[in-house]
Amino acid sequence: MKFAVSLNMERFSPDDSMSNVRDKLLMLARVADAGGFETLWTAEHHTIECTISPNPFTVLTWLAQHTERIRLGTATIVAPYWSPIRLAGEAAMCDHLTNGRLEFGIARGAYQYEFDRMAGGMPQQEGVAYMKELVPAVRKLWQGDYAHEGHYWKFPLATSVPKPLQQPHPPIWVATRDPASFDWAVGIGANILSTPLSAPPSEVSVLGEKFRKALADHPEQPRPRFMMLRRTCVYDRPEDWQTAVRHSVDHGRYFENLMQNIGTVHNGFPEAVPYETVTNRANYDPKALRENLMFGTPDEVIRKLQIYEDEGVDQFCLGLSFNLPFELQMKTLRLFADEVMPHFADRDGERASDTALNAAAAGV
Structure with missing residues (x-):
């Protein structure tokens, strides 16, 4: 199992300057790169200060100039906000400017607050249909001349300019928790991005079963990769769990505001909705969060x-952007790189050695 990190610029007060959040993101990215994390993922969001990334390709191009090895991924592009021609060209250009390090992650979108402003008030659930039309069109534009007659987009013969550096194209990842989208993504040869959110560990097994079902239903496709994200905080002292949980609870109330469109937003800053109005209060129980999330x-x-x-996850992603204090984000990256990742690297080495010995024995 490999490891990634999800990072975004985030502001929760106008007193925190953009230059400050920009510099913090860069420092974290450099530590992740030096620490051996496989991929850095960043999101697309609009009109909200708690995730500042109107074009993740711009952010990734900038980070590429300050990192050496880490892969750079969109987690995620929001399908209904793009046209196929523009998305194909922007992604391909980013692939060149990152020297072939782009990972192309896409999703239907989440926040209804954003959909009301970016997609004419369309219900967020309808975004999946846009994604299913958009991804094949982008892939064909990367290949060469292509004319499109679809439900959402129509254009005459065109192509992506430039073409991607990676051939045939950057790895494609689809974010989903829905069985139908698992099936569709695996069927087109895409990798899977998923998250159990704040649910108990049993939800990891539920998502793993969805992945295995999709694999079984598409034996014609090579096995894709499977990434899973959880909010993460690693600390030296066991009692520090309370800090991580407190920030997770507070951030969840901002999430409820934007996801359900039930709160107010002032000049880009969402208000945390009252605890009494959250949709699933069990997700806010401190002891449950301590155990469910990657806190410890x-x-x-x-x-x-x-x-x-055990569930076949190829890449575990540390979700660090939930208004966790910068010092704790930095400590989490360093402790994870120094004390957690070596454990799994050693296990991978032992497995490789066992495989080689078994192959040699079979040959004898």
Whole structure:
């Protein structure tokens, strides 16, 4: 199992300057790169200060100039906000400007607050149909001349300019929790991005079963990769769990505002909705969050990660952007790189050695 990190610029007060959040993101990205994380993922969002990324390709191009090895991914592009021609060209250009490090992640979109402003008030659930038309069109534009007659977009013969550096194209990832989208993504040869949100560890197994079902239903496709994201905080002292949980609870109330469109937003800053109005209060229970999310000392985190490995997760992604104090984000990256990742690297080495020995024995 490999490891990634999800990072975004985020402001929760106008007193925090854009230059400050920009510099913090860069520092975290450099630490992740040096620490051996496989991929850095960043989101697309509009009109909200808690996730500042109107074009993730711009952010990734900038980060590429300051990192060496880490892959750079969109988690995620929001399908209804793009046209196929523009998306194909922007992604391909980003692939060149990152020297072939782009990972292309896409989703239907989430926040109804955004859909009301970016997609004419369309219900967010309808975004999946846009995604299913958009991705094949983008892939064909990357290949060469292509004319499109679809439900949402129509254009005469055109092509992506430029073409991607990676051939035949950057890895495609589809974000989903829905069985139908699992099936569709695997069927077109895409990788899977998913998250159990704040649900108990049993939800990891539920998502793993959806992945295995899609694989079984598409034996014609090579096995794609499977990434799973959880909010993560690693600390030295066990009692520090309370800080991580408090920030997770507070951020969840901002999420409820934007997802359900039930709160107010002032000049880009969403208000945290009252606890009494949240849709599932069980998701805010401090003890449950402590156990469900990837919060803990290095030893606790290693224990929690076992279920992800058992469920076939290829890449676990640390979700750090939930208004966690910068010092804790930095500590999390360093502790994870120094004390958690080596455990799994050693296990991978042992498996490779066992495989080689078994092959040699079979040959004898």
